[in-house]
Structures are given as structure tokens and as C-alpha cells.
Amino acid sequence: MSPHRQGPHILCVDDDQVARESAELLFNRWGYRVSLADCGEAGLEAIAQDPPDLILVDLQMPGMDGIEVLEWVRTNHPSIICIMVTGHATLQKAVEAMKQGAYDFLAKPFAPDEMKLVVERGLERRRLMLEAERLRAEKALMLANFVTLVSHQMRSPLAAVRQLLEVPASQALGPLPEAYQGFIKRAVVRLDLLARTLNTWLAMSRLDQDGIDSRKTTEELAPLMRDLVQRAEADITAAGQNLEVQVSDGQCQVEVDRESLLEALYNIVSNAVKYNRPGGTITIRGYKRDEEAQLSISDQGPGVSAQEAAYIFDEFYRSRRKDIKEKPGTGLGLAISLKVVQAHGGDIKVTSESGEGATFTVTLPCLQT
Amino acid sequence: MAKILIIDDDDDFRAATSAILEAAGHGVLIASDGKAGLEMVKAEDPELIILDIMMDSIYEGFSVITTLRATPEYMDYRDIPVLMCSAVKQITGERFDIPAEARIAHGDEFLDKPFTSEMLHKKVNKLLEV
Structure with a gap:
């Protein structure tokens, strides 16, 4: 066993015993760890058991020759550097090997320094390759984990700020001068909205087609609508508004991810309640038309202009209108729906006539019955 | 009033939470990681532990509660009530619901971060059976 276990690992594949022994001697002296193989087949076995950083392989050997070893390594361990050693310094052979992906070649006879130089360059090349590979992998991982990253890097500090603010907000350390109370309260409201925006955005990033498909079940439209009404009723009443429900009893089956869809519809209802006129009515309808389930939610608020209708479902879109801008919102509710x-x-x-309320109509394909 | 140990790696959280608890008359001990927290448990025998789940390693809080509840070394402390908390409820790509896991790990209560002082007092009083 070499005393330099931590140094780069070099495998020397050569059928000439003298060549192997001198390579071992030299590499040991230079601080490398060396393995030896006396033929191509033994070389492959050695690589499979303990992959080296670099291979020095004789081109001409009985049985499996250097080119075959090279091909196998390029296919199975592409990051291992191959340096070809040839006794007949025919340019043609060397060119062939380089075309196959050998890093360099050494023509026998060569001086030890020449070998040292070529090996060092090869090892440097491998180091750069591995470094590039590591960076690529890191970047891919970062992209894949972007949402997790956002969770950690943004939610945690946001939560900490909110927690710190809770000390004055709750007046835990004694009464706060009244002049400050309003400011603290406003900071809390803004911060809570920011946290909500971030959470909604995270939830949206997690939504994916496969997830929804895997949770789909067959549902009747009418009970689905009843569930929606049940969820929304309290909010509508609390806002001092009226609710009207028109759901046809006729059979209409849809394939849905129940929870996600109810949440999406609930978002639309919440939106309608938010922009409804005081004391206005929210109308929820559900019926079947042209082999489609249609669910609509209407309010009696200021309505949506044709220009706005084009953007209203965009992420982070918020109305420029003053009366709407004043209401807190994440700009994500409709996008997620x-x-x-x-x-x-x-x-x-x-659909909307400005000043006459808005109607959001959701269409879903029905199952043929 | 009770002796409460807060185990959390975020010093702002520790500062805010201890200010709220101390103002209510509790004695507060703090530890900034799981290991220090477990040592503190043995040294101080607190009446309640507030334990953050994601510390240096992402599920460090779970290993703390497992040690506390299930190793002979902590036999005398295994009944200390633990209020687990976390700013993150779910990790992308993992079908893993943190509040549910906290229950499975025998955390007595779970609190989302950030929490209001009212929510904190409610949970603390419940666990101290005030």
C-alpha cells in the first residue's frame, strides 16, 4: 500500500512489466497513489473496483488493446482522464485515440519529466471538469429547490420581524404611548399581508398538474356547490352582504381534485365579497350547459373594465383604481384560481358592465352520462 | 409562574418570545441549538419547553423531542410538556406535514411562527394547566 493514500489515484495499464514497475516507482515518488494492471481486461476490473483519477494505458496490448480500454472508460467513467502510451510513435494511432476522447499521449521512450508534466496537466483538467460538474449540479439543485429556498430565506426573517413587532404590538413590556400604537398596528397589518402574499405564492408554486391529477375523484356538481356555499356563507354574512344560490339539481358529474377546486372557487367568492358594494348580493350559480359544468359567482360591485379583464388573472396584478387599491390583497387569488x-x-x-358588478364563470368539462 | 426553556436558533425569536413570557412573570431560559437545549433540560429541569423544529439541521427539533421522550438518559424529564413551533409547515417535494409530524413525535402543542402574544399565552397556560 502506498503511503500517499490521499494523493491522486493513477492506474497504469501496460503488458510490459518493466514499464509498470518504473511507472509505479516514479508515481510513488511524486506522491501519487498507483494501481497496476497487466492487460486491458485487468485494467477494466481495477477501474470498476476503485475508479482512478487518471489512466495511463498502453495502446498495443495482446487481447483487449488500449483503444478498447479507452472506449470503455469514455462510456462508463467519462470523467476519468485517459493518457495513451504508444511504443510505435505513429501519429496516426495517437490521432485516432485523441479522436476517441483520450486526453493526451506519450510516445515511448519518454523522459520521466515528460510523463510527470502530461499527468499533471491531465489531473488539472479532471479537477476543472469535476468542479464544473459540481457547480452544474449545485445550480440544478438550487433551481429545483427554489421554493424551499424562498421558504427558508424569506419566511424565516419575515416571521422573526413579525415576532419582534409583537412585543410592542401586544404592549407586553408596558403601555405604549398612544401616538405610537397606530404606527405599530399599521406595520403589523402590512407585514401580515406580505407574509400572506408569500405563502400564497408558495402554495401556487407547489401546485402542479400531476398532483391535481393524482387527487381527482368523480363528483356531482350540486353537492360540490353546497360545500362551496357552506364555506363562503359566514364570510358573506360577516361582510353584511346577501347570498343567493341557484344550483340546478340535474345530473352533472365532474372529475376534480375536490380540495384544490373548492379553494379556487372560494378565492373567487372572497374576491367578489371584497369588491361588492356595501349590502350587495353575491349570487352563486351552478348548472350544466353544452356538456360543460358552469359555475358562476356574481357581485354588485364596481365591475371590471374590458382593459382590466385582460390582466385580472395575472400573478401579482392589482387594480390601479383607487377604491380597489385601498383594499388589502395579494394579487394572487385569481391567478391561483x-x-x-x-x-x-x-x-x-x-363578464362585466362597468358599474354593474362582475360575473366570474368557471367552466369544467362534464363526464358523459 | 413557571420556568420555561426556549430552544431556538433565531436570536430575534428568542428575544421576542422571552420578552413576552418574562413580562407575564415567567422565568425564561434559552438555548440556541438542540444539544445546548438538552443539556439545559438536565441542568435546570424546566416546567415547559418551547422548541423550534427547523434549526441548524432542518428537523433538529424532532431529534430533540425524540431524545427527550425516548432515551433512558432523559427518563426523569420525559413528561415535560413541549410546545413545538415552526415558520414552515411544509417542505417542497416532501409529503411531510410538519404540524402533523410534531403530533406524532409527541409534541404536546404546535404553534405557527410568528404567533401573537395572545396565542402564545393560551398555549403556554394550557400546557401548564393554569
Whole structure:
């Protein structure tokens, strides 16, 4: 066993015993760890058991020759550097090996320094290759984990700031001068909204087609609508608004990821409640038309202009209108609803006359009955 | 009033939480990682532990509670109530619900971070059976 176990590992494949022994002597002296193989087949076995950083392989050997070893290594361990050693310094052979992916070649007879130089360059090349590979892998991982990264790097500090603010907000250390209370309260409101935006965005990033498909079950439209009404009723009443429900009893089956879809519809209802006129009515309808399930949610608020309708489902879009801008919102509610509905093969359309309320209509494909 | 140990790697969280608890008259001990927290448990025998789940390693809180509840070394401390908390409830790509896991790990209560002082007092009082 070489005393330099930690040094780069070099495998020397050569049928000439003298060549192997002198290579071993030299590499040991230079601080490398050396393995030896006396033929191509033994070389492959050695690589499989303990892959080296670099291989010095004789081109001409009985049985499996250097080119075959090279081919195998390029296929199975592409990051191992191959240096070809040839006794007949025919340029043609060397060129062939280089074309196959050998890093360099040494023509016998060569001086020890020449070998040292070629090996050092080869090892440097491998180091750079591995470094590049590591960076690529790291980048891919970062992209794949972007959402997790956002969770950690943004949610944690945001949560910490909110927690710190809780000390003055709760007046835990004694009463806060009244002049400060309003400011603290406003900071808390803004921060809570920011946290909500971030959470909604994270939830949206997690939504994926495969997940929704895997959770789909066959549901009747009417009970689905009843569930929606049940969820939304309290909010509508709490806002001092009225609710009207018109759901046809006729059979209409849809294939849906129940929870995601109800959440998406609930978002639309919440949106309608938010922009409804005080004391206005929210109308929820569900019916079957042209082999499609149609679910609509109407309010009596200021309505959506044709220009706005084009952007209203975009992520982070918020109305420029003053009366709407003043209401807190993440700008993500409708975007997330559309994404869910589209993942069900459906669509959402908004129809509105400015000043006369807005109607959001969700269409979903029905099962043929 | 009770002796409460906070195990959390975020010093802002520790500062805010201890200010709220101390103002309510509790004695507060702090530890900034799981190992220090477990040592503190033996040295101080607290009446309640507030334990953050994601510290240096992402599920460090779970290993703390497992040690506390299930190793002979902590036999005398295994009944200390633990309030687990986390700013993250789910990790992308993992079908792993942190509040549910906290229950499975025998955490007595779970609190989302950030929490209001009202929520904190409610959970603390419940665990101390005030």
C-alpha cells in the first residue's frame, strides 16, 4: 500500500512489466497513489473496483488493446482522464485515440519529466471538469429547490420581524404611548399581508398538474356547490352582504381534485365579497350547459373594465383604481384560481358592465352520462 | 409562574418570545441549538419547553423531542410538556406535514411562527394547566 493514500489515484495499464514497475516507482515518488494492471481486461476490473483519477494505458496490448480500454472508460467513467502510451510513435494511432476522447499521449521512450508534466496537466483538467460538474449540479439543485429556498430565506426573517413587532404590538413590556400604537398596528397589518402574499405564492408554486391529477375523484356538481356555499356563507354574512344560490339539481358529474377546486372557487367568492358594494348580493350559480359544468359567482360591485379583464388573472396584478387599491390583497387569488381550473381542463371568464358588478364563470368539462 | 426553556436558533425569536413570557412573570431560559437545549433540560429541569423544529439541521427539533421522550438518559424529564413551533409547515417535494409530524413525535402543542402574544399565552397556560 502506498503511503500517499490521499494523493491522486493513477492506474497504469501496460503488458510490459518493466514499464509498470518504473511507472509505479516514479508515481510513488511524486506522491501519487498507483494501481497496476497487466492487460486491458485487468485494467477494466481495477477501474470498476476503485475508479482512478487518471489512466495511463498502453495502446498495443495482446487481447483487449488500449483503444478498447479507452472506449470503455469514455462510456462508463467519462470523467476519468485517459493518457495513451504508444511504443510505435505513429501519429496516426495517437490521432485516432485523441479522436476517441483520450486526453493526451506519450510516445515511448519518454523522459520521466515528460510523463510527470502530461499527468499533471491531465489531473488539472479532471479537477476543472469535476468542479464544473459540481457547480452544474449545485445550480440544478438550487433551481429545483427554489421554493424551499424562498421558504427558508424569506419566511424565516419575515416571521422573526413579525415576532419582534409583537412585543410592542401586544404592549407586553408596558403601555405604549398612544401616538405610537397606530404606527405599530399599521406595520403589523402590512407585514401580515406580505407574509400572506408569500405563502400564497408558495402554495401556487407547489401546485402542479400531476398532483391535481393524482387527487381527482368523480363528483356531482350540486353537492360540490353546497360545500362551496357552506364555506363562503359566514364570510358573506360577516361582510353584511346577501347570498343567493341557484344550483340546478340535474345530473352533472365532474372529475376534480375536490380540495384544490373548492379553494379556487372560494378565492373567487372572497374576491367578489371584497369588491361588492356595501349590502350587495353575491349570487352563486351552478348548472350544466353544452356538456360543460358552469359555475358562476356574481357581485354588485364596481365591475371590471374590458382593459382590466385582460390582466385580472395575472400573478401579482392589482387594480390601479383607487377604491380597489385601498383594499388589502395579494394579487394572487385569481391567478391561483385560474391555474387550478386550467389544470382541470377548464377555464374562467369574467363578464362585466362597468358599474354593474362582475360575473366570474368557471367552466369544467362534464363526464358523459 | 413557571420556568420555561426556549430552544431556538433565531436570536430575534428568542428575544421576542422571552420578552413576552418574562413580562407575564415567567422565568425564561434559552438555548440556541438542540444539544445546548438538552443539556439545559438536565441542568435546570424546566416546567415547559418551547422548541423550534427547523434549526441548524432542518428537523433538529424532532431529534430533540425524540431524545427527550425516548432515551433512558432523559427518563426523569420525559413528561415535560413541549410546545413545538415552526415558520414552515411544509417542505417542497416532501409529503411531510410538519404540524402533523410534531403530533406524532409527541409534541404536546404546535404553534405557527410568528404567533401573537395572545396565542402564545393560551398555549403556554394550557400546557401548564393554569
